Amino acid sequence: MNMNGGQALMKALENEGVDIMFGLPGGAILPVYDPLLDSSIRHVLVRHEQGAGHMAEGFAHATGRPGVAMVTSGPAATNIVTPLCDAYMDSVPMVVITGQVPYAAIGTDAFQECDTTGITMSVTKHNYLVTEAADIPQVIHDAFHIATTGRPGPVLVDIPKDIVDPNNPRSAMEWHTPDGHDLPGYRPNTAGDAELIRQAAKLICEAERPVLYTGGGILKSRGAKALLELAELTGIHVVTTLMNRGGFPDDHPLCLGMPGMHGNYTAVTAMQEADLLVALGARFDDRVTGKVAEFAPLAKIIHVDIDGAELGKVRQPDVAIQGDCRVVTEELVKVLREMGGGEAQPDRNQWRSRISGWQERFPLTYAHSQEDELLKPQFVLEHLRDATPDDTIVASGVGQHQMWTSQYWKFNHPYTWVNSGGLGTMGFAIPAAIGAKAGRPDRMVWAVDGDGCFQMTAQELVTAATEGFPIKVALINNSYLGMVRQWQEMFYGERYSEVYLTRDVPDYKLWAEALGCTGLRVESPEEVGPAIAQANEIDDRPVVVEFRCEAGENVFPMVPAGMSNSDVVVDPSQRDRPR
Amino acid sequence: MSPAPTGSAPTDQAPGRNSGGTTTLVVHVENKAGVLARVAGLFARRGFNIESLAVAPTASGRFSRLTIVVGVDAAPMEQVVKQLDKLVNVVDIQELNPSASVERELMMVTLRADPSVRGQILDLVRVFQATVLNVGYEEIMVSLTGSPSRVDDFEALLRPYGIVDVQRTGKVALAKLVKTAPESLAP
Ligand SMILES: Cc1ncc(C[n+]2csc(CCOP(=O)(O)OP(=O)(O)O)c2C)c(N)n1
Ligand SMILES: [Mg+2]
Numbered sequence: 001m002n003m004n005g006g007q008a009l010m011k012a013l014e015n016e017g018v019d020i021m022f023g024l025p026g027g028a029i030l031p032v033y034d035p036l037l038d039s040s041i042r043h044v045l046v047r048h049e050q051g052a053g054h055m056a057e058g059f060a061h062a063t064g065r066p067g068v069a070m071v072t073s074g075p076a077a078t079n080i081v082t083p084l085c086d087a088y089m090d091s092v093p094m095v096v097i098t099g100q101v102p103y104a105a106i107g108t109d110a111f112q113e114c115d116t117t118g119i120t121m122s123v124t125k126h127n128y129l130v131t132e133a134a135d136i137p138q139v140i141h142d143a144f145h146i147a148t149t150g151r152p153g154p155v156l157v158d159i160p161k162d163i164v165d166p167n168n169p170r171s172a173m174e175w176h177t178p179d180g181h182d183l184p185g186y187r188p189n190t191a192g193d194a195e196l197i198r199q200a201a202k203l204i205c206e207a208e209r210p211v212l213y214t215g216g217g218i219l220k221s222r223g224a225k226a227l228l229e230l231a232e233l234t235g236i237h238v239v240t241t242l243m244n245r246g247g248f249p250d251d252h253p254l255c256l257g258m259p260g261m262h263g264n265y266t267a268v269t270a271m272q273e274a275d276l277l278v279a280l281g282a283r284f285d286d287r288v289t290g291k292v293a294e295f296a297p298l299a300k301i302i303h304v305d306i307d308g309a310e311l312g313k314v315r316q317p318d319v320a321i322q323g324d325c326r327v328v329t330e331e332l333v334k335v336l337r338e339m340g341g342g343e344a345q346p347d348r349n350q351w352r353s354r355i356s357g358w359q360e361r362f363p364l365t366y367a368h369s370q371e372d373e374l375l376k377p378q379f380v381l382e383h384l385r386d387a388t389p390d391d392t393i394v395a396s397g398v399g400q401h402q403m404w405t406s407q408y409w410k411f412n413h414p415y416t417w418v419n420s421g422g423l424g425t426m427g428f429a430i431p432a433a434i435g436a437k438a439g440r441p442d443r444m445v446w447a448v449d450g451d452g453c454f455q456m457t458a459q460e461l462v463t464a465a466t467e468g469f470p471i472k473v474a475l476i477n478n479s480y481l482g483m484v485r486q487w488q489e490m491f492y493g494e495r496y497s498e499v500y501l502t503r504d505v506p507d508y509k510l511w512a513e514a515l516g517c518t519g520l521r522v523e524s525p526e527e528v529g530p531a532i533a534q535a536n537e538i539d540d541r542p543v544v545v546e547f548r549c550e551a552g553e554n555v556f557p558m559v560p561a562g563m564s565n566s567d568v569v570v571d572p573s574q575r576d577r578p579r
Numbered sequence: 580m581s582p583a584p585t586g587s588a589p590t591d592q593a594p595g596r597n598s599g600g601t602t603t604l605v606v607h608v609e610n611k612a613g614v615l616a617r618v619a620g621l622f623a624r625r626g627f628n629i630e631s632l633a634v635a636p637t638a639s640g641r642f643s644r645l646t647i648v649v650g651v652d653a654a655p656m657e658q659v660v661k662q663l664d665k666l667v668n669v670v671d672i673q674e675l676n677p678s679a680s681v682e683r684e685l686m687m688v689t690l691r692a693d694p695s696v697r698g699q700i701l702d703l704v705r706v707f708q709a710t711v712l713n714v715g716y717e718e719i720m721v722s723l724t725g726s727p728s729r730v731d732d733f734e735a736l737l738r739p740y741g742i743v744d745v746q747r748t749g750k751v752a753l754a755k756l757v758k759t760a761p762e763s764l765a766p
Contacts (some may be wrong), residue, residue: 044691115615118616120621121616121617122624125667126666126667129612129613146667182611183667183670184642184670185608185609185666185667185669185670185671186667307665308661308664309658309661309662309665312658313658313661329697360711
């Protein structure tokens with residue numbers, strides 16, 4: 001079938017099952033926006049290319065399917081670098097199409113030329129500069145394959161204008177449907193080594209104080225069910241990192257919740273005291289380990305990851321298994337069953353009672369607001385959690401509000417938590433929530449955002465309003481770049497430098513309304529419930545609820561950066577308790 | 580050899596590491612535009628300096644063979660090899676052990692060689708079985724192919740005469756061949 005490169009690009013995307021993409025046109029990508037009119041793919045017009053990237057990420061987080069974004073060359077390509085890096089750090093499957101100046105003009109500093117593949121090389125799993133129209137079908141097929149298999153990640157495809165422009169003879173081509181992939185250097189290994197899995201099972205059966213340390217790999221591999229089986233078969237407690245919130249139900253008796261810098265005391269301490277950590281799709285991030293040399297000093301390590309480079313990168317494992325988390329966990333369950341299942345597990349009553357002792361002495365807590373104080377963010381989040389359906393999808397920005405959300409929410413379902421973990425990208429919440437809503441229109445989607453973050457990407461609420469994505473935003477207005485303020489309070493002798501944002505400017509309620517949303521403002525505890533109820537009722541437009549919160553509230557527990565997890569600082573009210 | 584995950588701690592004496600603190604990697608990549616930048620960029624990002632790099636297409640032309648010499652401390656090298664292996668265009672990586680491989684390097688050098696010392700230089704050329712490539716009134720150009728240490732020696736001996744220009748290719752290497760006959764052929 002004869003066609004031009006632009007038509008081939010749309011057809012190739014359709015063949016990959018793409019039904020929605022996020023983007024914004026411009027000169028170099030312009031020819032592709034014409035065949036888009038004849039395509040079955042829905043295009044969501046964003047207000048800033050960073051938004052397109054985060055929407056694609058949010059879509060992928062909520063659905064497990066690759067998110068797709070399309071933008072033009074030069075400034076648009078550079079605008080989408082942050083989401084690419086974000087997706088790279090958090091292993092989010094995403095395909096980004098960028099326009100490029102005509103092939104013959106590359107290297108001449110042409111208008112809106114930039115070295116997109118050069119700039120994005122270190123923040124993508126792979127990228128392509130397509131030089132011939134005839135290559136488009138295969139490159140797109142390979143791009144989706146690479147983005148979604150192995151350790152998922154972003155793939156960028158840079159397309160010079162001439163090969164998609166029907167007025168240019170270089171765009172003429174004959175369509176051919178790709179037949180498989182010819183990628184001799186890319187062979188992701190999914191099945192774990194059987195002997196190593198047996199060794200791991202043996203270590204599990206010998207451990208007196210084991211903990212399942214589960215990361216984003218569980219969600220990426222669709223391994224939540226396998227994890228539940230493993231935990232229930234062995235009776236071993238589970239910590240869920242920031243990237244695996246929802247990968248194991250918070251309401252399960254074996255769930256210890258989030259470990260790490262702002263993890264709860266029990267999750268942090270159980271890992272510290274463990275004699276075996278079974279790391280499943282987790283990467284020993286510094287925010288989890290604290291000072292590496294003093295992390296879980298007594299523990300043997302079983303490390304399962306599809307990415308061999310993670311094995312031994314931070315902590316040398318005793319058993320290292322390269323493979324897909326779900327596949328390996330399922331195998332592990334099988335082997336453990338053969339070895340006697342629950343019967344083969346040692347008596348761990350003492351360990352269990354230590355854990356429940358920590359849970360009783362050091363629950364998450366905060367001081368409720370006094371008469372003259374503004375709202376406590378934790379109070380707001382508890383109410384929001386209790387007033388929304390159990391399967392609500394929550395996206396967050398980056399900062400204190402993010403940590404409180406992860407701490408106080410009850411994630412009982414996979415793919416309900418959308419956040420920027422590795423890169424920590426302020427401004428992630430609103431576009432990511434829109435992407436999640438686009439992928440799961442049946443679900444209620446709340447973004448929990450900070451006042452600092454909100455000001456970085458609020459313009460995408462226009463996209464939400466005009467494209468019909470009725471997301472809801474809980475804006476935790478503490479008048480500060482709160483997380484940075486907390487560090488200055490604790491580690492810089494309360495010398496506050498460039499962290500105050502002001503409480504009243506901008507007027508968030510008016511701004512929300514100007515952006516096409518309903519805007520609500522809440523200042524007292526009594527108003528919290530009714531405002532959330534009102535927001536939950538609104539389904540024809542986005543809603544922004546500004547919660548005016550105490551500025552001085554800090555996130556606890558906290559392991560100060562570079563310190564050992566054994567030195568976790570608990571809430572002031574718990575500091576005199578025996579550890 | 581693709582780097583296989585192991586449960587053991589990284590040793591100080593991994594294969595390919597010699598006393599000079601360098602490692603030789605032989606990397607097969609797809610012969611495509613930009614692949615060299617990906618490989619070199621990876622080394623730069625992880626803070627490694629490439630000491631020498633030789634690139635040429637293999638027989639089929641579809642792949643290229645990179646011989647990379649890096650100065651390196653033991654532990655992070657394993658990490659670099661694993662990261663390198665993740666590059667989509669990298670097909671296979673070998674760490675070459677100097678004692679189990681044959682290494683060659685080519686050096687071309689132009690020397691000051693006025694007629695009074697030319698004879699001495701030609702003596703060295705004979706001893707090293709080097710080749711005279713070009714002769715001028717005051718200068719001489721010679722080349723030597725040999726093991727990197729032999730090339731080092733030759734260069735050091737030539738230096739006092741005054742090196743005008745020198746270019747070394749960086750080493751290339753192949754694994755040594757098996758010397759023992761298969762069991763079935765044993766006398
Ligand atoms: C793009 C970007 N810039 C800067 C930072 C550093 N940073 C981390 S948290 C934070 C404060 C966020 O403020 P806000 O959105 O109000 O959240 P809060 O901590 O007050 O809840 C900053 C500046 C970042 N993570 N991302
Ligand atoms: Mg704030």
